[in-house]
Amino acid sequence: MTVRLGAIGAGWWATSNHFPVFAAREDVELVGVCGMGPSLAHAQAEFGFDLATEDADELLAADIDAVVISTPHDLHHRFAAQALERGLHVLCEKPMTLDAAQAWDLVERAERAGTVFLVPYGWNYKPFTSAAKRILDAGGIGEIQYVLCHMASPTRGLFGSDPTHMLQRWNSHTAPDPSTWADPAHGGGYAHGQITHSSALLSWLTGLRATTVAGRVSGPGAAVDLFDAAVVQFEGGALGTVSGAATLADGDKYQLDIRLFGSEGVLMIDVERERVSLSRYDGRRENVAIAPGEGEYECLVPPARFIDLITGTSTENNSDALVAARSVELIEALLRSAGASGVETPVHREPLRET
Incomplete structure (x- = not known):
């Protein structure tokens, strides 16, 4: 199984940690990336995303199976909720939200969607x-x-x-x-x-x-x-x-x-x-x-585990x-x-x- 992956957020953590992990896997296809400013073109050129856009709706509407959300904290709920409503698997950066009501909303949405939801705590x-x-x-x-x-x-x-x-x-x-x-x-x-x-x-x-x-x-x-x-x-x-x-x-x-x-x-x-x-x-x-x-802190296992959970090669979601x-x-x-x-x-x- 090949996981068709999209990403919302192309800043320092996404480009230094998550994208290299995904790009190195044969079971991941980097379909699209959404970001702002020069980091967007930099991410597309370095990691080979087919689509680069500043419109998150365009990214979520692409033919993808999963999305990685690495935006500023206060935008996590908005994009994660939209992704779950589309039935996508979601890796959402920490903190998942800033607000407890929004956090429990995502818990309910993830349960309804029946997809993988992982927050990458190394x-x-x-x-x-x-x-x-x-x-x-x-x-x-x-x-x-x-x-x-x-x-x-x-x-x-x-x-x-x-x-x-x-x-x-x-x-x-x-x-x-x-x-x-x-x-x-x-x-x-x-x-x-x-x-x-x-x-x-x-x-x-x-x-x-x-x-x-x-x-x-x-x-x-x-x-x-x-x-x-x-x-x-x-x-x-x-x-x-x-x-x-x-x-x-x-x-x-x-x-x-x-x-x-x-x-x-x-x-x-x-x-x-x-x-x-x-x-x-x-x-x-x-x-x-x-x-x-x-x-020492490192966060290489969580994004890899996200893909493994989607493909069924692992069942252990620790976050x-x-x-x-x-x-x-x-x-x-x-x-x-x-x-x-x-x-x-x-x-x-x-x-x-x-x-």
């Missing part, structure tokens, strides 16, 4: 996180009672005005639009940009759903949040903290630290130090073997619409709470309703 596909999930699914720590979920990144240049190596990596064809990451009106900030990773990993590993969030954010010298901290109450009674910081020093490894405390033991996942360890109250200990460098929606609703509640001076805020669960 850490959800690492061998060591898969091992951690197997431990949890086997009841390794019993009932989860407390969660610590922390993330930190060397991303000052992405979310603020400091010209760190993050911005120096890009050229004129692929440099990200600052409004995507550093403008609050378009979902800029650390929560949507990075805590989306840690919260989606937590969601996939545990299946936990937040019910209320009490959050605070700050952004010294920036227009958006650089630091985030929240106390989270989950369904079933588990308590947790979710936090993030954008200001690691240049070149430092990403921190993503999830510690799960259960009725029968504790599980620690630490991507910076590349370790997963189980400590049970009955005395049993287990350490997962992790290859050096495996904790479907449900996982992504749980991340969106937690982050949205965190930011709403922060805007209300940290008041405990219920998580929004209802999908959009047509009027």
Whole structure:
């Protein structure tokens, strides 16, 4: 089977990560790409798309089986909803949406469409996180009672005005639009940009759903949040903290630290130090073997898995619409709470309703 693929968005992440993966596969035909400005012609020339257009409707109306959406955050819902209504398979960049109602709307649409919907969270596909999930699914720590979920990144240049190596990596064809990451009106900030990773990993590993969030954010010298901290109450009674910081020093490894405390033991996942360890109250200990460098972030498996799910060569989707929606609703509640001076805020669960 050959998957006829279209793409909406031709910026830095699509051209540096997704398109090379798809172009290297014999079971993918790159049919069309939609974008704006010089990046569009650059993407068509480099990857050989037959069609290049600035009109997303034209792209979606082309003879395609699937679409990759790598637009600014606030456009994800619009294009994903249109694609699902056409019965297309969808790979939608993170965060899936900025709004919980829109997120649950996409969950419902994906279920109705019966097509593959994947949000490319790279850490959800690492061998060591898969091992951690197997431990949890086997009841390794019993009932989860407390969660610590922390993330930190060397991303000052992405979310603020400091010209760190993050911005120096890009050229004129692929440099990200600052409004995507550093403008609050378009979902800029650390929560949507990075805590989306840690919260989606937590969601996939545990299946936990937040019910209320009490959050605070700050952004010294920036227009958006650089630091985030929240106390989270989950369904079933588990308590947790979710936090993030954008200001690691240049070149430092990403921190993503999830510690799960259960009725029968504790599980620690630490991507910076590349370790997963189980400590049970009955005395049993287990350490997962992790290859050096495996904790580093990369996102090559998710786009490849997207195609494998379409062709039927895989059935494992570690970041479907449900996982992504749980991340969106937690982050949205965190930011709403922060805007209300940290008041405990219920998580929004209802999908959009047509009027």
